[in-house]
Amino acid sequence: MVIAVNNLKKKSLDEVQLARAFAIFAVLIVHSSSSGVTTIEHDSILFPIYNFFNIAGKLGTPxxxxxxxxxxxxxxxxxxxxxxxxxxxxxxxxxxxxxxxxxxxxxxxxxxxxxxxxxxxxxxxxxxxxxxxxxxxxxxxxxxxxxxxxxxxxxxxxxxxxxxxxxxxxxxxxxxxxxxxxxxxxxxxxxxxxxxxxxxxxxxxxxxxxxxxxxxxxxxxxxFKRPLFKDQIIILLSVGYGVILILYTGYMYLARTNVFSNVANNLHPLVAKYLGEFTWATHALFAGLLLFYIAHIANKSVKPRVKLFLMEIGATSFGIYLIHPLFLMLFRYLVNGGSPIVYNSWQIFSFVCVTFLSWFVVRLVFRLFPHYWLLFGKMEQPHLFFKNMKEGDELELRKHS
Known part of the structure; x- marks a missing residue:
């Protein structure tokens, strides 16, 4: 049955901003873990961990x-x-x-x-x-x-x-x-x-x-208001994503450790040739749809202040995307080696700081320069988010009163 096309008046969708927030976090995880993937020895116990986060996060752009x-x-x-x-x-x-x-x-x-x-x-x-x-x-x-x-x-x-x-x-x-x-x-x-x-x-x-x-x-x-349909979709997306995530991270681990060439000898030539493309595309597809679905759940279930934070990150995600590599360059220049504890702790510290600094600079430019869009594109006024948070808090109070 063909679904009727929606001709209703359009409204702002919080779910999109939430999904953008999740996507930009994935981008930041990938870029923050990229140096670890390339510098840590393959026989290190930490390499599979870096490989997992670096590959699992490759859903941001799609x-x-x-x-x-x-x-x-x-x-x-x-x-x-x-x-x-x-x-x-x-x-x-x-x-x-x-x-x-x-x-x-x-x-x-x-x-x-x-x-x-x-x-x-x-x-x-x-x-x-x-x-x-x-x-x-x-x-x-x-x-x-x-x-x-x-x-x-x-x-x-x-x-x-x-x-x-x-x-x-x-x-x-x-x-x-x-x-x-x-x-x-x-x-x-x-x-x-x-x-x-x-x-x-x-x-x-x-x-x-x-x-x-x-x-x-x-x-x-x-x-999705029909429980059976809703359950079928979430099961399909979750199972599909879980299976392909294992396949994709496993494939990339074998490829990065130069083991896949031996495995490929036991595969059909077409499978070996396109397995990398298939795992990337299918993983990103399931991940994107599941992330969008989770954004709808989060829109109704997370606390107002958490939603405020995610909405703000989503609203500034384009600017964060553009500027965050500058801060990554800086942090990697400051510390590019050292003991395992120092180096790995610095990777986590860099991720947190790069995320915050990127957001801070984007909003600072927004507040100080009328033509901020020349650098960071269009953004919503931050006071709208505070207004939404206040309304959300009032709604929560009414629910429990």
Whole structure:
């Protein structure tokens, strides 16, 4: 049965901000644990732990892509498409996404140029910067913004296609999965693009799933009011995520310890060839959906002050994403070795401090500079969160009175 399309008036969704908060924490865990994965000896008892957190956390970028697609289709699908709407769409993305991307690309390029590289001339450095900017490679994490820009360019065409063809709406999830794997195989056989992680086609399944959820969100939520349906979904997502998490972290452990080549000899060539891609994509897919589901549970069950904290992190997540590698560079410069106790304690300390400092700088710029969006994009006013917290506390008091 085809679910009726939601045409109701749209409202702000706290669940999205909560999911963004969870996703940015995952990103911070991955980036904070990356040095441990590369420096700790493979025979160390701590290496499997670092490997687990580093791999289990690799759900942030796909989840952000899914959430971005969800928000776009949730807001734009019921609306009439005209030139004015498209123009406003691109102006907002240019202002709040592309400009911060260019500025932070320049910031990271200049810092790395002075710290790590010695370019022969300014003209060569400029050419190099433009090349890296065009590929989302000025720093390792900026590929996410580069991918988002690609999706924004495609969005009006996809929106028109979803409006025009009912089968595209009905089978969006399946079509996205197939399209993504067609791209993976074609690139492997014909195109041989080494930086395929910076190409939007590598994330089509997340984009199409987000589109499906955005178009049918109200109807899906109504289905979740049925206990049996709700239980079936959470069991499916939890079991699927648990199985693929074990497979993905196990695969990466074998690959990083140079053992997988021996295991691959006992596997079918196609399985051995695409197992890494399959485990990454499937893990991120289950993780993103489960995380979004948990965000809905958290929205109703966590204490108001905890929700306030998560909402604030979600609201500033784009800025945190952009700036946190600067603080990671600083902390790794301060301590890049030492005894096991010092080194591993410093990794945890760095994660906590980088998270707080990133948030603090983003909000400080927001408060002090009217044109904060040049660096960190659009953000909500922080006082709105305090207002929501106060209302939540009053609601809790009324429940227990």
């Amino acid at each position: 989840t952000f892509i899914m959430l971005s697609s969800f928000v776009l289709f949730y807001n734009y699908y019921p609306r009439k498409i005209d030139t004015g709407l498209i123009k406003r769409f691109y102006v907002k993305r240019l202002k709040f996404i592309l400009i911060p991307y260019v500025l932070f690309s320049a910031i990271y390029f200049v810092i790395k140029m002075y710290v790590y590289y010695d370019y022969p001339s300014i003209s060569y450095a400029i050419q190099r910067f433009l090349f890296l900017l065009a590929l989302g490679k000025a720093h390792t994490h900026l590929y996410f913004v580069f991918i988002s820009v690609q999706f924004y360019l495609l969005f009006p065409l996809l929106l028109l296609a979803f409006k025009q063809f009912s089968f595209l709406r009905k089978y969006a999830v399946l079509i996205g999965l197939i399209a993504q794997w067609v791209w993976v195989v074609l690139n492997d056989v014909y195109f041989h693009i080494p930086w395929k992680g910076s190409v939007s086609f590598s994330y089509l399944s997340f984009y199409f799933i987000g589109a499906y959820l955005g178009m049918y969100y109200t109807d899906i939520k109504n289905k």
